[in-house]
Amino acid sequence: MSKLELNSNIHNYEVAFCDSFNFLDDLMNIEKKVFVIDKNVYKLYKELFKNIRKDELFLFDAIEEKKTLKTVEKIYKFLATKDAKRNITLISIGGGITQDVTGFVASTLYRGIKWIFIPTTFLAQADSCIGSKTSLNFETYKNILGGFYPPNKIFIQPDFLDTLSKKDYYSGIGEVIKFALLKESYPKDFNSIVNMVEQVKRKNDRLVTIKKTMQVKKIYIDEDEFDTGKRNLFNYGHCFGHALENSSHYEIPHGIAVIIGMIYANIVALNRSLISKDIYKFLNKKLFLPNIPIKLNIKLFDEKILLESMKNDKKRVGKDLTIVIPTDDDIRAIKVDDLTFTEFSKSYNQLLKILKLK
Structure with missing residues (x-):
């Protein structure tokens, strides 16, 4: 042990x-x-x-x-x-x-x-x-x-x-992906992350993967246990993801909502010219979209509920919305508090197209 x-x-x-x-x-x-x-x-x-x-x-x-x-x-x-x-x-x-x-x-x-x-x-x-x-x-x-x-x-x-259902198992995979992307290792080896996820999907190396994930989280919480600074970056994928859980009445489980939330955060980053289109497409194709194992329905993505939920996010500090986004192709994340309602709506519509819901 x-x-x-x-x-x-x-x-x-x-x-x-x-x-x-x-x-x-x-x-x-x-x-x-x-x-x-x-x-x-x-x-x-x-x-x-x-x-x-x-x-x-x-x-x-x-x-x-x-x-x-x-x-x-x-x-x-x-x-x-x-x-x-x-x-x-x-x-x-x-x-x-x-x-x-x-x-x-x-x-x-x-x-x-x-x-x-x-x-x-x-x-x-x-x-x-x-x-x-x-x-x-x-x-x-x-x-x-x-x-x-x-x-x-x-x-x-x-x-x-x-004994987990497929969607609950993949909910865990969503967080594994998030922590792998937030690991402070540069340049990022995205292919290695893809391979790790593929092994876990086959139920191989689960204990090894859990230990690796914990080691990443430990570094952040050692520095910021009470979530006043660096640990806020764990909300990569969560700002929109939590709103999506609410909009879907939790039909979309947390980790899968986080995957969709990371896609959304990357859309915001791409629109702000912070990440390249190549990395954006790679992550969608290899990491995010293949790990959404449930059938999505446009009714789960109610724009009014999503916006209202993000307005009620406890991390919000001003008139605009708060979100964690990557700042470069190594997915170095930052928390921003200036996501406008117009920007929210534009990114929302782009997300629907990526998910083939529009």
């Missing part, structure tokens, strides 16, 4: 990369614990969890609509009945939604309790499990409640990915 140590101003934590499920036996030996598990994960892997006592188990529907304070309150009520208080360990098992909800709970209950996270989606394993963020949705606003509170320990077991 290899490990990755991460530093945090809150508390340092560790990622353990596992080649079996034996680590679950060690968790069962923790004296004062509760498990909060995604219902779907529990159903798929019930045999793994057969030794969990009913009074230590809380199951919930880990869907975007449940990433709210109401779900958090239900978990509070469950935990508050336990004799153990600040010395309890919360063990959460699931994807990014499970992470966000349980991380919020762990950070706020009794002013902070011990928390162990076992991510079961590609998206959570390759991206969200490290970095300390916890986020909840409020009404129509995405991820505007939350804070920073890392798990004390994370266990990565890539065999969990075998």
Whole structure:
């Protein structure tokens, strides 16, 4: 079992990369614990969890609509009945939604309790499990409640990915692509990134790829844990991508929305003469378009909802829109706050043509 140590101003934590499920036996030996598990994960892997006592188990529907304070309150009520208080360990098992909800709970209950996270989606394993963020949705606003509170320990077991649907698996690939493009290595070897993605699509080298992705993210969060500067660049693909999740009512999953968001960001960059047409076309042809495995529909791309969502982006600081775009052919990214509504609409229509929706 290899490990990755991460530093945090809150508390340092560790990622353990596992080649079996034996680590679950060690968790069962923790004296004062509760498990909060995604219902779907529990159903798929019930045999793994057969030794969990009913009074230590809380199951919930880990869907975007449940990433709210109401779900958090239900978990509070469950935990508050336990004799153990600040010395309890919360063990959460699931994807990014499970992470966000349980991380919020762990950070706020009794002013902070011990928390162990076992991510079961590609998206959570390759991206969200490290970095300390916890986020909840409020009404129509995405991820505007939350804070920073890392798990004390994370266990990565890539065999969990075998039961993901195709679109959820590719959702993780979307974030892998983003981190590979943001890696501070110049000049960029785009063919190597394409080859890595092709291997992962064949379910090869997943653990190696997850480790590489984490190493890229670690460099950014070591410098900017609380997202006040450099870490903002992780929003490459996210500014439009989050808006697209909202417009599609989450029919387009996060990582695939991020891929489309990167296409959109590159359109803005191309129109501003920041990247060449050759690199723009290469990335679309080799990296972005081949990794959108779902059928897209123009109804999912409601321009009014997309614009309104970008207006409500918590990163927005002025009258124009905020977006992260590349500044050159090595995809060195910057955050800009001057995307005009006219520029938004022009880029939106160009995107529809690329996606063959217009």
